[in-house]
Amino acid sequence: MDISKRLQAVAALVSYPQVADIGTDHGYVPIFLHSLGKLTRGFACDVRKGPLEKARENILLYGAQEIIETRLGSGLLPMQPKEAQTAVIAGMGGMLTIRILKDSPEVAASLKELILAPQHDxxxxxxxxxTIGFSIETEEMLKEDGKYYNILRCIPGEEKYHREIDYLYGKGLLLQKNPFLKELLTAEERKYCLVEKRLLESQTENAKERLLQVREKLGFMREALACL
Structure with a gap:
């Protein structure tokens, strides 16, 4: 299948053969996994009927209908505990990703891994x-069409980061000295420096308050860049 680098990277992190793709859209991830022989049972789940119908068509086109089942519903709600070993949640905002996990705690707790690719937050x-008993076993960052993407492989386990920058930018990425993270932070630091300069020229109370926030953010960025 001809799929994006981002979705190929998502699929590459899947370690188990029973996979639920949440927000499947056109069903590309489970179909791609099937084409690689990495899938024994797949669930293509989406809250929208239109994309799910397209996923059904694609599943038939690639002869994967015996392996991949489509399910209509929000997040993990169409799934029962232990039906899947892996849940893929890619291409959504971070807060929506969190809500999906919050809405189905029993299903989430029964998974052997989560592959997450939140677009922000x-x-x-x-x-x-x-807070829900998952550790971040692997984190990757890639760049495609001028955008940066984070991809996380998470497994059950207790973990806590002790530095704020590890939560803000990813402990694994900092340890890897990820070049895309360095590129992104370098550009962000330049932007924040310009904002800092403009705020210094303003005498309003709002500007002073915002300046403190900008300087705190710059401090975290510089701490992270020093690791890269």
Whole structure:
């Protein structure tokens, strides 16, 4: 299958053959896993009927109908505990990712791994995972079409980060000295420096309050960049 680098990277982190793809859209991830011989049972779940119908068509097109089942519903709600070993939640916002896990705690707790690719609020996702008994075993960052993507493989286990920058930017990425994270943070630091300069020229109380926040953020960015 011709799928994006991001979805290929998501699929590459899947370690178990029974997979639920949440927000499956066109069903590309489970179909791709099936084409690689990595799937014995798949669930393509989506809250929208249109994309799910497209997923059904694609499943038939690739001859995967005996392996991959489509299910209509929100998040993990169409799933029962232990039906899948892996849940893939990719292409959604971080807060929606958290809500999906919150809404189905029994299903989430029964999984052997989570493969997550939140599009923003990744720090909030990292924090939440640590409150529900998941550790972040692997984290990757890639760049595609000018956008940066985080992909996390999470497994059951107790874990807590002790530095704020590990939650903000990813402990694994900092340890790897990930070049895409360095590129992103370097660009972000330049932007925040310009904001700092503008705020210094303003005398309003709002500007002073915002300046404290910007300087705190710059401090975290520089601490992280020193690790990279």
């Amino acid at each position: 990744v720090d909030a996702v990292r924090r939440y995972l640590h």
